[in-house]
Amino acid sequence: MEKIDEIDVKILRTLIKDARSKLTDIAQECNISITAVKNRIDNLEKSGVILTPALDIDMSYFGYKHTVLIGVNVDQEHEQEIIKIVNEHTKVAGIDQTIGNYDLCLFVFAKNVKELDKLKQTIRKQKGVKNIEINIWHKMHPKFDNIKIESTKRG
Amino acid sequence: MDKIDKAILKELIKNPKKPFQHISEKIGVAPVTAQARFEKMKNNGAIHGTFSILDLSKIGFQGKAFLLAKASREYDAETAISNIFEIPNVFLISELVGVYDLLVMVVFRNMAEIREIVNKIRTLNTIEKVEVSLTNELNFPLKEEFTEIQLFDN
Numbered sequence: 001m002e003k004i005d006e007i008d009v010k011i012l013r014t015l016i017k018d019a020r021s022k023l024t025d026i027a028q029e030c031n032i033s034i035t036a037v038k039n040r041i042d043n044l045e046k047s048g049v050i051l052t053p054a055l056d057i058d059m060s061y062f063g064y065k066h067t068v069l070i071g072v073n074v075d076q077e078h079e080q081e082i083i084k085i086v087n088e089h090t091k092v093a094g095i096d097q098t099i100g101n102y103d104l105c106l107f108v109f110a111k112n113v114k115e116l117d118k119l120k121q122t123i124r125k126q127k128g129v130k131n132i133e134i135n136i137w138h139k140m141h142p143k144f145d146n147i148k149i150e151s152t153k154r155g
Numbered sequence: 156m157d158k159i160d161k162a163i164l165k166e167l168i169k170n171p172k173k174p175f176q177h178i179s180e181k182i183g184v185a186p187v188t189a190q191a192r193f194e195k196m197k198n199n200g201a202i203h204g205t206f207s208i209l210d211l212s213k214i215g216f217q218g219k220a221f222l223l224a225k226a227s228r229e230y231d232a233e234t235a236i237s238n239i240f241e242i243p244n245v246f247l248i249s250e251l252v253g254v255y256d257l258l259v260m261v262v263f264r265n266m267a268e269i270r271e272i273v274n275k276i277r278t279l280n281t282i283e284k285v286e287v288s289l290t291n292e293l294n295f296p297l298k299e300e301f302t303e304i305q306l307f308d309n
Binding site for chain 1: 164167168170171172199200201202203204205206207208209210211213214215219221223236240243244245246247248249250251252253254255258262286287288289290292294295296297298299300301302304305306
């Protein structure tokens with residue numbers, strides 16, 4: 001586990017909401033120098049706590065009207081084939097191998113229901129697939145600042 | 156969305172932190188134009204801004220859970236959502252169309268924590284049933300591969 005202190009926590013909370021945050025603003029907020037902010041961000045990137053900046057695109061604006069969770073139950077040895085197919089057929093927000101209700105949780109964007117149905121039929125035909133459930137997102141409520149990032153240093 | 160907007164978007168998808176100065180040099184417009192177009196795309200809803208993808212496993216988290224909840228007869232979305240957001244580390248709730256009514260995404264530090272979270276949601280009178288899928292994948296809020304998404308076919 002990486003050691004992060006209260007200032008790192010503040011920096012992470014800022015960058016998670018806006019990867020383009022100005023160093024001067026962060027410096028002021030944390031009451032440290034711009035160089036210190038830059039060094040801390042460099043360290044957080046080097047240690048892999050910050051993986052990458054990302055652009056927050058509204059996929060529905062670009063014609064991908066549906067965000068969908070496809071839950072799949074599939075034999076473990078065939079999971080990789082499903083992952084490959086989904087990546088080839090549609091825009092993917094995330095693929096997670098899970099335990100519990102589903103074996104694979106696929107978060108995808110689809111242009112229309114027809115496209116989604118085609119994807120479902122394709123997955124269904126794959127070896128080892130036992131069950132597919134489609135859950136269409138109707139309204140999303142993100143609240144990323146509800147994550148309690150905390151200092152991992154004691155005292 | 157015109158050619159300039161698309162060119163700016165492409166640059167920002169490649170590097171969301173790229174300064175407007177560099178973007179403008181690359182595509183041949185003034186820096187103020189690049190910035191104004193960025194703001195315009197935020198205002199018209201094409202993009203919401205930028206965020207950073209973190210690896211929460213590096214800072215004390217052990218896993219992420221996707222909870223699928225079925226509504227009870229007493230369900231109303233607004234109450235259920237605000238009640239569930241009172242639980243720390245719930246970072247996304249989505250209303251669903253289909254068998255389930257809500258998808259709740261949450262990260263947790265240990266098994267005791269996730270059990271407590273699931274139990275809290277189960278006891279809400281707006282919720283009848285909760286099913287759980289767990290992963291130890293902790294890229295947040297999305298996996299890194301998302302940044303390679305191809306928006307334009309050309």
